[in-house]
Amino acid sequence: MRQFNSAADAVGSISASSIPRTLIRYWHDLNELPDDVKECLNSWNRLDREGFDIRTFNDLSAKAYIADKFGARETAAFARCRHPAMRSDYLRMCFVLAEGGMYVDADDVLLGNGWRDIFRDGRLKLQPLCYDIPTSRMVPASQFWLADLPTDGRVFYVNNDPIAAPAGHPILARALARSTEKLLGDEQVSIIQSTTGPGNLTVALATHAHALISAGSPPDFELLRNWDDIAETRWDLSYRGDARNWRNVEGSGF
Template sequence: MIRIEDYPPGFEEDGRLRSAFMRELTLHVLNHPATAKVDGSKSAVSVPRTLIRYWHDPHEVPDDVAACLTSWDRLRSEGCQFRMFSDASAATYIGERYGPRHVKAFVRCRHPAMRCDYLRLCFVFAEGGLYVDADDVLLGDGWKTLFADDALKLQPLCYDIASAAMIPASRIWQGDLSTTDRIFYVNNDPLAAPAGHPVLQRALERATDKLLGDDPRPEIQSTTGPGNLTAALVAHARELVLADEPLDFVLLKDWDAIAETRWDLSYRGDARNWRNMDAVDSQH
């Protein structure tokens, strides 16, 4: 049982408390699966069969990235629509859907990965669908479950600080995994949701406020990336638990069986990889 009294309003802005709540939430979902609203048969709303991807320059997609994108092509025959965005088309979409304030926030995103983070929030909140990163390769047919109901679907992750490595996905669900020197959070890849989901609304508003704030170089992960989405999720989950309402999201246990990330891609060795960009920035 999550001790709500340990997490006062606004706790999500404290990294330690955010991680601790995320750990408790994972165990709560594991031990109380019936509390998650996963049956979309009672709802007129569902996750649209739209696949959203992003690459900043459509004229310079590396061959190895193109191969990853192509692996998803068989979803077309399953009735999925494809939406591929670039920096230019994302700016146009955001301007048409949201207006000048959000366009200004998008322009302040200082790296393609950050702009991709922001676009996925804008699109999935507005229209719903499934976003996957351009370096994800489709494996089996488990993807169909992502569209099966009206729940938001997110992948839980855990980073072990001492070993500087990710905890295997299967270990995250084990009850003996402590929060000491570990960061529990959700990834923003994949991101599957119906239009208008309150977690995405909160994440988009938080990212927009931070991008338009006083920080001249807002950090990617906490501003638009997984840290931002985790903050929105745990704040929303706290409200649901406090009101004794069912969860309207699912923490995925089997994403690794649906798709895998290719880590040996050529762009990871240069500034197109946001981690390399932040390493350069930290030296100045």
């Protein structure tokens, strides 16, 4: 198995014009997997009949994977991820960058066959989100594409669930490099959202999109309009009430 010396080394390392049918999931301790989370994970198992390689990682297997595929910096950065959510964030960037595929969170439930559209081409696929600060609520996805969508008091960003891409995508290389730099920096307590989570991925996407526009190049990514039709997030899971939920650690509203 090839090892990459850095995130940048993984860009273009594997020739791929399409997204491999690999599904990546994460739960920090599979020996202590809650029944309701297991039910969510099991909803995706039917994809093995569609030719998917389903890979489920925990803390130990993620650490071994990163050490095997990447270098000392990435291994050290993963060790500094202080919460299971951070370790999940970091592993998904590493895996999809190195091998390609689709990552989904453990609280997602597969609904139908809309997933097929994600694999129709090799563009990176991400889910757009919008948080309304005055109401402390997420804006419904059906409103994102309105021409007169209000922008005042709202935060627009992309989620890091799902992430679907061919191996070596430059957006993931940027995101992983930035996250690694922050984790190995002087900040004693890294903010999850901006260090490994959606905030970090949004910065990488915006930087990459600006470079494409400046070069007159077409986009090599797509913002999904229909993720809510493909998968449903279960919000009533047992772990959400304790420290396993990163929002309870940092108190973030989005």
